[in-house]
Amino acid sequence: xxxxxxxxxxxxxxxxxxxxxxxxxxxxxxxxxxxxxxxxxxxxxxxxxxxxxxxxxxxxxxxxxxxxxxxxxxxxxxxxxxxxxxxxxxxxxxxxxxxxxxxxxxxxxxxxxxxxxxxxxxxxxxxxxxxxxxxxxxxxxxxxxxxxxxxxxxxxxxxxxxxxxxxxxxxxxxxxxxxxxxxxxxxxxxxxxxxxxxxxxxxxxxxxxxxxxxxxxxxxxxxxxxxxxxxxxxxxxxxxxxxxxxxxxxxxxxxxxxxxxxxxxxxxxxxxxxxxxxxxxxxxxxxxxxxxxxxxxxxxxxxxxxxxxxxxxxxxxxxxxxxxxxxxxxxxxxxxxxxxxxxxxxxxxxxxxxxxxxxxxxxxxxxxxxxxxxxxxxxxxxxxxxxxxxxxxxxxxxxxxxx
Amino acid sequence: xxxxxxxxxxxxxxxxxxxxxxxxxxxxxxxxxxxxxxxxxxxxxxxxxxxxxxxxxxxxxxxxxxxxxxxxxxxxxxxxxxxxxxxxxxxxxxxxxxxxxxxxxxxxxxxxxxxxxxxxxxxxxxxxxxxxxxxxxxxxxxxxxxxxxxxxxxxxxxxxxxxxxxxxxxxxxxxxxxxxxxxxxxxxxxxxxxxxxxxxxxxxxxxxxxxxxxxxxxxxxxxxxxxxxxxxxxxxxxxxxxxxxxxxxxxxxxxxxxxxxxxxxxxxxxxxxxxxxxxxxxxxxxxxxxxxxxxxxxxxxxxxxxxxxxxxxxxxxxxxxxxxxxxxxxxxxxxxxxxxxxxxxxxxxxxxxxxxxxxxxxxxxxxxxxxxxxxx
Numbered sequence: 058x059x060x061x062x063x064x065x066x067x068x069x070x071x072x073x074x075x076x077x078x079x080x081x082x083x084x085x086x087x088x089x090x091x092x093x094x095x096x097x098x099x100x101x102x103x104x105x106x107x108x109x110x111x112x113x114x115x116x117x118x119x120x121x122x123x124x125x126x127x128x129x130x131x132x133x134x135x136x137x138x139x140x141x142x143x144x145x146x147x148x149x150x151x152x153x154x155x156x157x158x159x160x161x162x163x164x165x166x167x168x169x170x171x172x173x174x175x176x177x178x179x180x181x182x183x184x185x186x187x188x189x190x191x192x193x194x195x196x197x198x199x200x201x202x203x204x205x206x207x208x209x210x211x212x213x214x215x216x217x218x219x220x221x222x223x224x225x226x227x228x229x230x231x232x233x234x235x236x237x238x239x240x241x242x243x244x245x246x247x248x249x250x251x252x253x254x255x256x257x258x259x260x261x262x263x264x265x266x267x268x269x270x271x272x273x274x275x276x277x278x279x280x281x282x283x284x285x286x287x288x289x290x291x292x293x294x295x296x297x298x299x300x301x302x303x304x305x306x307x308x309x310x311x312x313x314x315x316x317x318x319x320x321x322x323x324x325x326x327x328x329x330x331x332x333x334x335x336x337x338x339x340x341x342x343x344x345x346x347x348x349x350x351x352x353x354x355x356x357x358x359x360x361x362x363x364x365x366x367x368x369x370x371x372x373x374x375x376x377x378x379x380x381x382x383x384x385x386x387x388x389x390x391x392x393x394x395x396x397x398x399x400x401x402x403x404x405x406x407x408x409x410x411x412x413x414x415x416x417x418x419x420x421x422x423x424x425x426x427x428x429x430x431x432x433x434x435x436x437x438x439x440x441x442x443x444x445x446x447x448x449x450x451x452x453x454x455x456x457x458x459x460x
Numbered sequence: 461x462x463x464x465x466x467x468x469x470x471x472x473x474x475x476x477x478x479x480x481x482x483x484x485x486x487x488x489x490x491x492x493x494x495x496x497x498x499x500x501x502x503x504x505x506x507x508x509x510x511x512x513x514x515x516x517x518x519x520x521x522x523x524x525x526x527x528x529x530x531x532x533x534x535x536x537x538x539x540x541x542x543x544x545x546x547x548x549x550x551x552x553x554x555x556x557x558x559x560x561x562x563x564x565x566x567x568x569x570x571x572x573x574x575x576x577x578x579x580x581x582x583x584x585x586x587x588x589x590x591x592x593x594x595x596x597x598x599x600x601x602x603x604x605x606x607x608x609x610x611x612x613x614x615x616x617x618x619x620x621x622x623x624x625x626x627x628x629x630x631x632x633x634x635x636x637x638x639x640x641x642x643x644x645x646x647x648x649x650x651x652x653x654x655x656x657x658x659x660x661x662x663x664x665x666x667x668x669x670x671x672x673x674x675x676x677x678x679x680x681x682x683x684x685x686x687x688x689x690x691x692x693x694x695x696x697x698x699x700x701x702x703x704x705x706x707x708x709x710x711x712x713x714x715x716x717x718x719x720x721x722x723x724x725x726x727x728x729x730x731x732x733x734x735x736x737x738x739x740x741x742x743x744x745x746x747x748x749x750x751x752x753x754x755x756x757x758x759x760x761x762x763x764x765x766x767x768x769x770x771x772x773x774x775x776x777x778x779x780x781x782x783x784x785x786x787x788x789x790x791x792x793x794x795x796x797x798x799x800x801x802x803x804x805x806x807x808x809x810x811x812x813x814x815x816x817x818x819x820x821x822x823x824x825x826x827x828x829x830x831x832x833x834x835x836x
Binding site: 124127154163165166209212213214 | 759763825826828
């Protein structure tokens with residue numbers, strides 16, 4: 058990120074138009090901050106879904122000068138005549154445009170397909186190829202929505218990027234803080250855990266702590282046709298949801314062995330990249346385990362091209378090593394208590410973390426099952442996001458409790 | 461048009477109200493034909509320019525191949541509107557057409573000797589030629605009469621999409637010698653969804669729309685009497701006022717070009733620098749702004765109430781690097797950093813002032829945004 062000038066007041070989403078501000082507001086006390094109540098120039102990222110449409114509508118209603126942008130992220134080099142691209146999301150682009158029309162804001166489609174391919178899709182392939190399991194949504198927030206898009210927005214004179222994420226920004230003593238949405242079911246702070254302080258300073262999440270049901274009702278009330286559009290769950294660039302087939306298009310067929318912890322060959326696979334730690338289905342191992350219990354993927358070795366399987370208990374880990382840390386504020390020092398979450402909508406685990414340079418060591422109070430390298434571990438202090446790191450190694454330090 | 465909206469009647473019906481409608485359609489046909497230098501019988505009404513282009517390109521191709529199966533070559537300029545490019549590409553993909561995109565010069569013009577040489581390589585294999593009268597993006601006027609002469613040397617039919625030209629520059633179908641020419645209502649102040657293919661009497665393209673055969677058995681579909689009346693009236697006025705319009709709008713446009721180039725010294729004017737109606741549409745100004753993304757410029761200008769165009773967008777709305785600029789030899793970055801300003805009947809000197817005032821800061825900002833697009 059380039060060094061961006063002014064952070065936003067956290068209450069920007071609730072700003073009331075033309076509200077006169079007393080001279081000695083907290084915002085005035087921080088010289089870098091724009092006066093609270095100032096209408097901001099907001100770029101609303103509109104996916105074509107209900108959340109981002111309502112977020113844009115709220116920002117607009119709050120008095121901000123909102124411009125909607127739909128990001129065309131898929132390249133489609135269909136024919137020579139236009140070098141056509143970005144046309145796969147035709148329906149989403151139309152839904153977003155239609156919502157912008159109803160809200161009454163200008164709307165554009167920006168082609169970020171090239172950046173998306175470089176930063177998200179190529180990374181996705183590379184991570185799987187290296188035997189890791191990435192979360193492309195985090196990567197997109199880090200590199201596209203709050204980098205490529207935000208940089209361009211700021212350069213064009215916008216103050217902030219607004220999205221339909223369910224997360225809350227709080228003005229803390231040390232600056233802006235990212236907090237969980239109170240709607241646990243929808244909380245998306247996990248996928249935003251990659252935002253650094255500078256990115257957070259220019260983010261607007263008008264849905265904050267609302268529930269999905271309320272947002273849908275509000276969309277209905279506002280006459281937004283996307284009110285009943287189903288939520289998207291799958292990875293957006295894998296249209297049919299078949300991740301293995303998608304990976305195979307690039308990585309090809311690399312047959313190798315499926316082995317147990319002793320190295321005994323149990324079966325064969327078409328490419329180690331197609332497996333994820335903790336996976337049980339699709340192993341196609343003929344002979345049952347001696348104890349008759351199901352076997353799970355324990356490890357993937359891209360170098361040896363082997364997939365190691367074993368019993369569920371062997372999936373338990375209590376220590377995580379994270380690299381590439383991203384802190385939503387000042388980097389923490391020393392050892393600190395926290396909770397750790399390793400997947401979107403996953404459980405929180407009490408832990409202690411220690412930061413050494415660019416490495417984060419997380420010691421879990423109780424074991425976690427099925428953690429894959431490449432997943433992000435997001436650390437929380439209560440509802441507050443401390444930061445995140447990419448899991449590079451997992452370990453079992455304490456003997457399993459007798460069961 | 462509003463007068464006709466309250467009148468019932470299918471112009472193809474034989475009863476009284478049908479006859480009334482027929483009369484309006486036929487009188488309009490005469491008015492339109494007169495305006496563009498055609499005979500009334502040469503007017504084939506269509507639902508707009510796209511349909512007329514499709515009828516010309518596909519219909520003539522099918523008719524030619526039907527008569528002589530070896531005539532599969534289509535020669536066309538690469539700067540055509542999509543309404544011509546896409547039917548040609550479709551014919552190549554589905555109907556065995558061999559497409560040759562004619563080289564254009566840096567102004568986007570097809571040189572008659574280029575066309576002549578392309579035909580001469582194998583005249584018996586050519587189905588048709590299609591070169592637009594004037595380009596919709598960069599405003600370049602093609603040497604239509606010379607291109608027609610080149611095609612007719614070999615007896616090859618030639619079509620021209622004149623949608624952008626009628627009412628802007630002098631257009632005369634008979635004098636041009638063209639075998640087919642597309643015109644459209646909305647580009648000359650008439651209604652949307654109404655156009656015509658002017659079709660020389662010897663031309664019998666295969667229909668694209670089959671049905672009642674209302675228009676010369678070449679085009680079927682109930683005619684839209686009110687729109688046709690309005691289309692003809694608009695064409696008559698636009699052509700009558702064309703000389704005065706070209707002078708007035710051309711003068712404003714010349715001013716705009718000079719002042720923008722003064723404000724942004726490294727901006728480049730695309731299209732023919734000769735600004736007379738023989739070379740360039742009077743309302744067209746088209747620039748490349750190095751280091752800028754066209755859609756950044758568009759957003760910033762739009763925010764100031766100035767509407768311009770980056771060329772075409774795909775169906776999802778993504779601004780595309782213009783195929784016209786690419787054909788003219790521009791690289792993709794230059795094509796993406798380009799904008800068209802169109803002036804028209806309602807344009808004023810004050811609007812030119814406004815744009816000139818805005819363009820400096822807007823380009824400066826768009827450049828900053830362009831830099832962020834580079835990899836960090």
